Amino acid sequence: MRLAKLLMLVLLAGTLSWSESSAAELDGVSADGWHSWHVDNAEGDQVQFYVLIENGKPEKIRSLSWNCRKPTRDKINDHGEVSASESYAWFRGVVEDSTVEERVRDAALFGLVESGTDDAFDYIDQILSKR
Amino acid sequence: MNTRLLLILLLLPIVAFAQESNDSDNLKIAALEALMSAPPEKAMPLVDKVLAGNHSTEVKERALFVLSQIDSSEAQATLLRFAREDTSELQLEAIRMIGIGGDKDALASLGDVYRSGDADVRDAVLEAYLIADDATAIYEIAVNADNEEDFSNAVDMLGAMGAGNELRELRGQAGVSESLIDAYAISGDASTLRELAMDGSDPELQTKAIEALGIVGGDQVDSTLVEIYRDANSDEVREAALTGMLISGHDSGVLELYQSASDPAEKRQLLEYLVMMDSDAIYDVIDQALAGDQ
Numbered sequence A: 001m002r003l004a005k006l007l008m009l010v011l012l013a014g015t016l017s018w019s020e021s022s023a024a025e026l027d028g029v030s031a032d033g034w035h036s037w038h039v040d041n042a043e044g045d046q047v048q049f050y051v052l053i054e055n056g057k058p059e060k061i062r063s064l065s066w067n068c069r070k071p072t073r074d075k076i077n078d079h080g081e082v083s084a085s086e087s088y089a090w091f092r093g094v095v096e097d098s099t100v101e102e103r104v105r106d107a108a109l110f111g112l113v114e115s116g117t118d119d120a121f122d123y124i125d126q127i128l129s130k131r
Numbered sequence B: 001m002n003t004r005l006l007l008i009l010l011l012l013p014i015v016a017f018a019q020e021s022n023d024s025d026n027l028k029i030a031a032l033e034a035l036m037s038a039p040p041e042k043a044m045p046l047v048d049k050v051l052a053g054n055h056s057t058e059v060k061e062r063a064l065f066v067l068s069q070i071d072s073s074e075a076q077a078t079l080l081r082f083a084r085e086d087t088s089e090l091q092l093e094a095i096r097m098i099g100i101g102g103d104k105d106a107l108a109s110l111g112d113v114y115r116s117g118d119a120d121v122r123d124a125v126l127e128a129y130l131i132a133d134d135a136t137a138i139y140e141i142a143v144n145a146d147n148e149e150d151f152s153n154a155v156d157m158l159g160a161m162g163a164g165n166e167l168r169e170l171r172g173q174a175g176v177s178e179s180l181i182d183a184y185a186i187s188g189d190a191s192t193l194r195e196l197a198m199d200g201s202d203p204e205l206q207t208k209a210i211e212a213l214g215i216v217g218g219d220q221v222d223s224t225l226v227e228i229y230r231d232a233n234s235d236e237v238r239e240a241a242l243t244g245m246l247i248s249g250h251d252s253g254v255l256e257l258y259q260s261a262s263d264p265a266e267k268r269q270l271l272e273y274l275v276m277m278d279s280d281a282i283y284d285v286i287d288q289a290l291a292g293d294q
Helices: A002-023 A084-095 A102-115 A118-129 B003-037 B040-052 B057-069 B073-085 B089-101 B104-116 B119-131 B135-144 B148-161 B164-174 B178-187 B190-198 B203-216 B219-231 B235-248 B251-260 B264-276 B281-291
Strands: A033-040 A046-054 A057-065 A076-081
Touching: A033 A084, A046 A102, A057 A084, A057 A102, A084 A102, A084 A118, A102 A118, A102 B003, A118 B003, A118 B040, B003 B040, B003 B057, B040 B057, B040 B073, B057 B073, B057 B089, B073 B089, B073 B104, B089 B104, B089 B119, B104 B119, B104 B135, B119 B135, B119 B148, B135 B148, B135 B164, B148 B164, B148 B178, B164 B178, B164 B190, B178 B190, B178 B203, B190 B203, B190 B219, B203 B219, B203 B235, B219 B235, B219 B251, B235 B251, B235 B264, B251 B264, B251 B281, B264 B281
Parallel strands: A033 A076
Antiparallel strands: A033 A046, A046 A057
């Protein structure tokens, strides 16, 4: 019985984990082309991000405050509003991907900070605390 | 195992560590720069932590730069603390960063840092004022300088900034000096130099001012130099005017003087100057000599 309950829990956890990742808006940000999304960060500021993917890797990362954003063009895959934590996680993935060019990873650090989550600042703290 | 191989094996970990350390510093610097886009209250604790921690000078210098870009009194206070209390290269960097930040109160506080600092600190403060384009602060330093070197350094800086008003004001406050004349030349103040060039009360400064006119150059200055040469009542003034024309490259003026001169020694000297100037006018002189009309 205990084993069955445990199995149920494991299955449930797996389902939750799958449903969370499948619901992630930024999963599609790996197809070549321009992608865009915006976040409403902890400071109450809205930031719009633009990312160009080439050969499956981020090539350009740009961010604009919400007031400066331009209307999304047809060729941009607009992912709409994304949670700050998901945006942070996406940028962190770029920072930690050693196959991405250093200048792009540096730009991803800006995106990570601009996502504005506490996790983002903890992560910056971790980088700065390395010996 | 031969010695070279042993040496390579011994050095490899050191090279690898240096590379790793360099990569780590680059990442830290990028992370610090990213904090410039964060709210001050989020960025400040992290930057402070870096400045208090055990990091390379390069990383800490970048932390000071980030502080200069953070719009908060706390960031300025930290920069000032480093500018006042640190004794390493970071002190000089903090001073320069106050210049880059351009905060008026912090810039004003650099006056005390200048007065209590050594030569390197004083130079850094002048640089900060140069970066912040604060000619008034440098003028105050020059006026209150108690030695020629400090005065001269401040005046040089004003010259580089093209601070004509402050430099002219200094003439009234401190009198004319060689460093002031150099600064007039660098700032392109031909009218003040012309006044000094016409003033024979101090022959040494007068000749210096005449030569400095050549640095400013231009049609009006060229005409003035020819006029000074013609009206000169001493060899020194005449020679200074020639040097001024040499510096400004006014060979047509020297040719004009050559053609109107009658004294053979003077003609020879003018000809020498044309040669020094590598002037094509020399061919006109040769043509005229061959035609026999000098």
